[in-house]
Amino acid sequence: MSNKLPNRKSDFSGWYTQIVNKAGLADYGPVKGTMVIKPYGFELWENIKEEFDKMIKESGHVNAYFPLFIPKSFLSREAKHVEGFAKECAVVTHTRLKSDPKKGVIVDPDSKLEEEIIVRPTSETVIWSMYKKWIQSYRDLPILINQWANVVRWEMRTRLFLRTSEFLWQEGHTAHETKEEAEKETLDILELYRKLAEDYLAIPVYTGLKTDSEKFAGAEKTYCIEAMMGDKRALQAGTSHNLGQNFAKAFNVTFQTKDNKEEFVWATSWGVSTRLIGAVILTHGDDKGLRFPPKIAPIQVVVVPITKNKDQEKNVKQYIEPIINGLKNANIRVFQDWTDNSPGFKFNEWEMKGVPLRMEIGPKDIESNKVVLARRDTGEKIHFSINDVVSQIPVLLQKIQNKLFKQAKDFCDENTHIVSNFKEFKLIISNGGFVRCGWNGDKKTESFVKDKTKATIRCIPFDENPKGLKCIVSGEVAKHEVIFAKAY
Numbered sequence: 001m002s003n004k005l006p007n008r009k010s011d012f013s014g015w016y017t018q019i020v021n022k023a024g025l026a027d028y029g030p031v032k033g034t035m036v037i038k039p040y041g042f043e044l045w046e047n048i049k050e051e052f053d054k055m056i057k058e059s060g061h062v063n064a065y066f067p068l069f070i071p072k073s074f075l076s077r078e079a080k081h082v083e084g085f086a087k088e089c090a091v092v093t094h095t096r097l098k099s100d101p102k103k104g105v106i107v108d109p110d111s112k113l114e115e116e117i118i119v120r121p122t123s124e125t126v127i128w129s130m131y132k133k134w135i136q137s138y139r140d141l142p143i144l145i146n147q148w149a150n151v152v153r154w155e156m157r158t159r160l161f162l163r164t165s166e167f168l169w170q171e172g173h174t175a176h177e178t179k180e181e182a183e184k185e186t187l188d189i190l191e192l193y194r195k196l197a198e199d200y201l202a203i204p205v206y207t208g209l210k211t212d213s214e215k216f217a218g219a220e221k222t223y224c225i226e227a228m229m230g231d232k233r234a235l236q237a238g239t240s241h242n243l244g245q246n247f248a249k250a251f252n253v254t255f256q257t258k259d260n261k262e263e264f265v266w267a268t269s270w271g272v273s274t275r276l277i278g279a280v281i282l283t284h285g286d287d288k289g290l291r292f293p294p295k296i297a298p299i300q301v302v303v304v305p306i307t308k309n310k311d312q313e314k315n316v317k318q319y320i321e322p323i324i325n326g327l328k329n330a331n332i333r334v335f336q337d338w339t340d341n342s343p344g345f346k347f348n349e350w351e352m353k354g355v356p357l358r359m360e361i362g363p364k365d366i367e368s369n370k371v372v373l374a375r376r377d378t379g380e381k382i383h384f385s386i387n388d389v390v391s392q393i394p395v396l397l398q399k400i401q402n403k404l405f406k407q408a409k410d411f412c413d414e415n416t417h418i419v420s421n422f423k424e425f426k427l428i429i430s431n432g433g434f435v436r437c438g439w440n441g442d443k444k445t446e447s448f449v450k451d452k453t454k455a456t457i458r459c460i461p462f463d464e465n466p467k468g469l470k471c472i473v474s475g476e477v478a479k480h481e482v483i484f485a486k487a488y
Helices: 012-022 039-058 079-088 126-136 179-200 246-250 273-283 310-329 344-353 363-368 389-414 423-432 444-451
Strands: 025-026 033-035 069-071 090-094 095-099 104-109 112-118 143-152 167-177 205-209 220-228 235-243 255-256 262-264 268-271 301-307 334-336 357-361 368-374 381-385 416-419 434-439 456-461 480-485
Touching: 012 025, 012 069, 012 273, 012 381, 033 039, 033 167, 039 167, 039 179, 039 273, 039 344, 079 220, 079 246, 090 235, 126 143, 126 167, 179 205, 179 235, 179 268, 179 423, 220 273, 220 389, 220 434, 220 480, 235 246, 235 273, 246 268, 246 456, 268 273, 273 310, 301 310, 301 344, 310 334, 310 357, 310 363, 310 381, 344 357, 357 363, 357 389, 363 368, 381 389, 389 416, 423 434, 423 444, 434 456
Parallel strands: 301 334, 301 357, 416 434
Antiparallel strands: 025 033, 069 112, 090 112, 095 104, 143 167, 167 268, 205 220, 205 456, 220 235, 235 268, 255 262, 357 368, 368 381, 434 480, 456 480
């Protein structure tokens, strides 16, 4: 199969789809909109999962698991919530199949459920039905629970990793004694998402508040991290929601306060998903394929032996053995490619797969007591003494991590514009990128811009400075400085 990719600039969508396929990350499942995550892609998800799992556990959260199936009546208890997810819900109506001589296998009409079951689109309702059992007193609070799970949202338009009918994610659900504690939790988690994106995925993000039109269904406030992809579109990479007392009221979850009063519990929920894999591809990929940040790369160093016969092969294996052992002892993820493909084929293959460092070793390298390291991010080849290579590889990996972040940050900064009127706005947004501008806080203004340009307010950034700004549509004094963009 050819490794040639569609032109990234003229066919970004085709380029993305081909990368996912050719790099062996995922494939489409037999049911429309579903995704099979292949081993290489799943290892990437496991690395992301491992890093964030450490973060939340260090901050006092614990993991649990809640059912996939939710009684339909649960969703009707929180009106805004059900309205937000109603069109995406998969519904179970029967419990079994039976054989039919004419039609083969059919749904057994006698197995119809008294109450339909919803396959979870998110878990707030089922979790709060349990919190009702678990919470009686302030002594039972806070509850800081996260789960790693799958969810189903019956999407009409799907794209691998970015939007599929079923996807993997983490969802945190916490219960608190006070409004202030819930707000702090929401913002603390958002900071962890920022750290995950920037420090591990090498993706710069804006942090901020969603408008009421864009917030999570059933939330009082939704905070988010927004990233710019390689085609200058926005991707919502993570969200953290202050649910107020909405779900506690819906499920009548109260607690006895320290003053012996009865009060509804305060809540949050938050999540990131396998969409982050799409974000990594769209941010860092180039004309040759993937470029993985070393911290989350499934393979950090690939060894490509350059040999012509069994004797050379034996010599190379003996030569690299202490290197491989040294790298493994340093917790470097290393892979040796001993397939019988040509060196050129292997180079192209591992470039497509985005491995940060390629180690090339042949007879000449053995004679000179050196190895060659090729950087995936820059293409630079560096010669190291065999005595230095193990100690230098972690240094190089950190340099690659930093370089990828800087490139993405420079790209985001270069394509973030400040405008003062709608004419200028339309011109900029048609070419893509983020636009910072004044907004009067009116939903009608927000809707007008969306209708005319397909751009939405991605967030009200924490670093907003509305002083002196005017709304780009109405000309009124701006209530907020916001970031508009076209988004995935």
